[in-house]
Amino acid sequence: MTIEAIQEELIDEFSMFDDWMQRYEYMIDLGKSLPLIDEKLKTDDKLIKGCQSKVWLNSEMKNDKIIFTADSDAIITKGIIAVLVRVFSNQEPQAILDADTDFIDEIGLKEHLSPTRANGLVSMIKQMKMYALAYQTQANS
Amino acid sequence: MSFDIHNIRKDFPILSRKVNGYPLVYLDNAATSQKPQQVIDAIVDYYSNYNANIHRGVHSLSQEATDAYEAARHKIQNHFNAKTACEIIFTAGTTQGINLVANGFASLLNKGDEIIVSALEHHSNIVPWQMLCEKTGAVLRVIPMNEEGTLLMDEYYNLLSDKTKLVFVNHISNALGTINPIEEIIEKAHSVGAAVLIDGAQSCSHIKPNLQELNVDFYVTSAHKMCGPTGVGILYMKEEWGNKLPPYQGGGEMIAEVSFEKTTYAGLPHKFEAGTPNICGGIAFGVAIDYLNAIGFDAIEAHENELLTYATNKLLEIEGLRIYGTGQKTSVISFNIEDLHPYDIGTIVDKLGIAVRTGHHCAQPIMEFYKIPGTVRASFAFYNTLEEVDALVEAVKKAKMMLS
Numbered sequence A: 001m002t003i004e005a006i007q008e009e010l011i012d013e014f015s016m017f018d019d020w021m022q023r024y025e026y027m028i029d030l031g032k033s034l035p036l037i038d039e040k041l042k043t044d045d046k047l048i049k050g051c052q053s054k055v056w057l058n059s060e061m062k063n064d065k066i067i068f069t070a071d072s073d074a075i076i077t078k079g080i081i082a083v084l085v086r087v088f089s090n091q092e093p094q095a096i097l098d099a100d101t102d103f104i105d106e107i108g109l110k111e112h113l114s115p116t117r118a119n120g121l122v123s124m125i126k127q128m129k130m131y132a133l134a135y136q137t138q139a140n141s
Numbered sequence B: 001m002s003f004d005i006h007n008i009r010k011d012f013p014i015l016s017r018k019v020n021g022y023p024l025v026y027l028d029n030a031a032t033s034q035k036p037q038q039v040i041d042a043i044v045d046y047y048s049n050y051n052a053n054i055h056r057g058v059h060s061l062s063q064e065a066t067d068a069y070e071a072a073r074h075k076i077q078n079h080f081n082a083k084t085a086c087e088i089i090f091t092a093g094t095t096q097g098i099n100l101v102a103n104g105f106a107s108l109l110n111k112g113d114e115i116i117v118s119a120l121e122h123h124s125n126i127v128p129w130q131m132l133c134e135k136t137g138a139v140l141r142v143i144p145m146n147e148e149g150t151l152l153m154d155e156y157y158n159l160l161s162d163k164t165k166l167v168f169v170n171h172i173s174n175a176l177g178t179i180n181p182i183e184e185i186i187e188k189a190h191s192v193g194a195a196v197l198i199d200g201a202q203s204c205s206h207i208k209p210n211l212q213e214l215n216v217d218f219y220v221t222s223a224h225k226m227c228g229p230t231g232v233g234i235l236y237m238k239e240e241w242g243n244k245l246p247p248y249q250g251g252g253e254m255i256a257e258v259s260f261e262k263t264t265y266a267g268l269p270h271k272f273e274a275g276t277p278n279i280c281g282g283i284a285f286g287v288a289i290d291y292l293n294a295i296g297f298d299a300i301e302a303h304e305n306e307l308l309t310y311a312t313n314k315l316l317e318i319e320g321l322r323i324y325g326t327g328q329k330t331s332v333i334s335f336n337i338e339d340l341h342p343y344d345i346g347t348i349v350d351k352l353g354i355a356v357r358t359g360h361h362c363a364q365p366i367m368e369f370y371k372i373p374g375t376v377r378a379s380f381a382f383y384n385t386l387e388e389v390d391a392l393v394e395a396v397k398k399a400k401m402m403l404s
């Protein structure tokens, strides 16, 4: 599925809820269903800076696509990263670099987009795009 | 004046706003206090009617501004019971006051001298002392604490020696709310000839200190913690110290005479007040102090203690909730629920209009002590109500339900 199609799907799913509490509960569930990351990968160099909670993000290349795995010690943060993993994992680097993130607003998580917000959603997206850029550069050289 | 919470709340315009569709419940008073209309009006009045630079102009406006600024200094002197107004130095806040003292001690310390701080400090306030130690070869010693979040005074006595030159302790810890026994700390430090700097940032809104009676050498605080504006605070220093310490920054206001060969410094307090100060802030600080005194610190303390007891009992009814800091303390409750992340709890209660602080509260050593990533901290002020405590407790219960 393309990034855009996944984003549409998420917007659809979140549109079923009419208040923030249901949206958060759904996000928390998404966090709980995030595939467990190998404990060995939860090292300090995989931590994303700028979050009040800890977020580990790992990436690897498989068949020209980036596979992201992640974890967090906070449940809401884990839900947020689960949403991002669903959107950006198993995609080609260029597609990740080209993708916009307007869907975050549309699924009602806009308040997490502020760059000064302590959960670091913006840092997570940035880190995913950085990995994409790194793999892209590697492939082209 | 009797304590009428409903009238008091009317003085604070921000308390009637909504956040995320719910009435704001502001429980982050340890970070900064809200401002009453009286203080807001004073700021508007200053810029609308008599804004001018001070101590410089012969013109009437400058005179009016100077008079108001110096009158504020006198109010602050009276409030904290300093001996003279010149012992009150206006600063940008607690942090700057601490740095001013640390900087001043650079020329007074020798290699091997010792500085004592407590394990309960705001971590940014440990940095100026670490810098001072690097510069001078002095050694930093730390008073440890116990599980209750109370300082171990026996350990403190053991640390004291004729090498001790300075002791730095906060009156109240911002992370846990612990009230430190500063009378005892000051007295013992003096018995070995050490000076004492007390950080009053957290205590000034709860306790009115009597600086002469405390016999403390230095005391710092910030106006914004006591209903005044941000960016202004005071450093109290005993006059004898004011003469001993070198100036902190060079600039206008702090000089008596300047030539290219030599500059003679102005006397206290101007020696330490280089450049145009936060004039409006100083004046508004005075108004904030008047405001708090009109309510009365006894009434403030009684109400805050009622909130603390009520909130502690209610929160402890929630299964798995643990409070950090259980000794002698003010109206601050730092807590966690089982292994839920404080950030998660803070996020959910914020959605319900409740402002609490989450994280390490600039006190990472304390969090390391308890081996936790942080806490949720609710800190109450005199304008908070029992109903707001109920709202907090309900919100925390809801958060627990959603997150577990």
Ligand SMILES: Cc1ncc(COP(=O)(O)O)c(C=O)c1O
Pocket (backbone or CB within 6 Å): B030, B031, B092, B093, B094, B095, B096, B122, B125, B170, B172, B173, B174, B199, B201, B202, B222
């Ligand atoms: C105990 C303590 N000291 C110092 C400070 C720093 O004060 P300011 O940021 O106003 O300089 C704070 C503020 O949180 C504090 O709680």
